[in-house]
Amino acid sequence: MLPFADLLLIGGAAFFAALVGGVTGYGTGLLLPPVLVPLIGAExxxxxxxxxxxxxxxSRVAAYRPDLDIDRLRRIAPVALPATLLGAYGFTLLSGRGAAILIGAMLILLVPLRTLARRRGLVLTGRGLTAASFGYGVVNGGTSGSGVMLLTLLMAAGLTGPQVIATDAAISFLLGISKSGMFAARGALDLRLAGLALMIGAAAVPATFLARRLAHLLPGTWHLRLLDGAVLLGGFLLILRAG
Incomplete structure (x- = not known):
């Protein structure tokens, strides 16, 4: 069992990450790894x-339920699900050092991916959406913070604003069930870690509903820039520690 001070730190980080993620549409899985890796190990x-x-x-689906796009959910989730299982299985084969390097590298790469896709006005339909959904599934299964990739995919498929947040959450929830099942079956998720995950989830739920209110109050994109800076720094730190 972790010391109380560490649990308090994790709970606070979970609340903050969920608050940021609820406002921006991503960030929860990107901000937590630099806090968790030194405490529980990268694997x-x-x-x-x-x-x-x-x-x-x-909780995010509940908060944004009226904005859920069922059509995009049906197009993306069935393709991404088997790919998620494949990615999760591959992650269980990594050592602690390999897991840290993989997570850090993905944190660094996913931020410019979102920026590049936005600037180029990426549009995805038909086969392009199917291929992107499969690629996202593999990344989602084996790393943390892949929500930025799904966010980009949904925006390229024509969704905007709260539609993106709601549909992202619904797809991520469905894939998360299968992903957690694979980790449990492979012995990578025991009762101790499940208890810690429950605590993190409980700390994050109220932040999600608070974020729903803040999303309509914050002007501009300054919060996205701060988030990107924190994510990039965290990615570099994870790689340096693994080395």
Whole structure:
């Protein structure tokens, strides 16, 4: 069992990450790894965040339910689900050092991916959407913070604003169930880690509903820039520690 001070730190980080994620549409899985890796090890981070995200995404679906796009959900989830299982299985084969390097590298790469896609006005339909959904599934299964990739995919498929947040949460919830099942079956998610994930999820739920209110009050994109800076710094720190 972790010391109380560490649990308090994790709970606070979970609340803040969920608050940011609820406002921006992503960030929860990107901000937590730099806090969790030194405390529970890199190999436990993706399973713990994956299970805790079930609570975050369920509450986000409830908060944004009227904005859920069922059509995009049906197009993306069935393709991404088997790919998620494949990615999760691959992650269980990594060592602690390999897991840390993979997570850190993905944190660094996903931020410019979102920026590049937005600037180029990426549009996805038909086969392009199917291929992107499969690629997202693999990344989602094996890393933390892939929500930025799904966010980009949904925006490229024509969704905007609250539609993106609601549909992202619904897809992530469905994939998270299968992902956590794979980790449990492979022995990467025991009762101790499941308890920690439950605590993180409980700390994140109230932040999600608070974020729903803040999303309409914050002007401009300054919060996205701060988030991107924090994510990039965290990614570099994880890689340096693994080295």
């Amino acid at each position: 436990a981070v993706v399973p713990v965040i994956g299970l805790s995200a079930l609570f975050t995404n369920a």
